[in-house]
Amino acid sequence: MGWLIIATLVTGVSIAVIGLLGEPQTASKNRPFPSNEIDEALVRATPMATILPTPAPAEPYAGPSQAFRSRGGIVIARCEAGLVILRAWSPAPNFHIKSVDRGPGRRGRIEFESDRSEVNVEVLCSPSGLPVHKVTD
Template sequence: MIRMRKWRNAVVTAAWVGVGTAAGALGAWQLASSDSGGAAHSRPLDEGAVSRALAATSASPTPTPTPSVSSPSSSAPSEKASDRSTLRFTGGTATVECRADGTVYLVSWSPADGFHIDDDVERGPAAVARLEAEPSDDDEQDDLPYEIRCGEGGEPRAKVVADDD
């Protein structure tokens, strides 16, 4: 009986080792066969790459369902509804829309290496959008709270403001 139990334990252990080895090999194979190991997405796009990607998606629009009820706030369409730009600042980048009504909207943001963006982002649409870039591992460096506004020409501008904390 004891021999049978030892033999069963050895078989179970061998099975677990085999499953673990197979899982590791499968993971390594998937990483090796993936596109650049995911490194292609580790850098933010520059403004030209964003423009090309947007142009490619607008060239072949996907059909969108039309709403059955029109919005009461809709008015005559303006010639230019919004203007998207990539804004670079110390601590990261942001894709920003300067809208025809003068408001700003943060579409997305990405921290630079060594920073993270605080969770309480005020993305708009509003006259001013706010976000804060915080150093990841340096207690000596100050947080960088930003106000983002749209200028006269529809260009977004980021300005470091006094930290409320």
């Protein structure tokens, strides 16, 4: 009976400490994006869309997110003040994330990998402030 009380106290204290330390101790910064948000972004995006040049904005701003599909997975990116930020990604079936450089920076990059192949997606900000991508298989 005494061990049950001790186990309950240890569990309670552990949960309280984790709660005080916050999410960075228990969360993965490379988490896949929720599927409902990916679906919403894909509805707004056209696969492999051609971005036509438009005049640059007078001030830097946070532009709309764009979703890009590749054989390795989906990447959602946005440009802010001329810097690209990879907001989310989700590997295709049989692929996993090998590495991610999410930005903000001049470019964002993600490597999807499977047992048989590797797919690299690089995202840059166009002069119009929209993200554009290049896929290398």
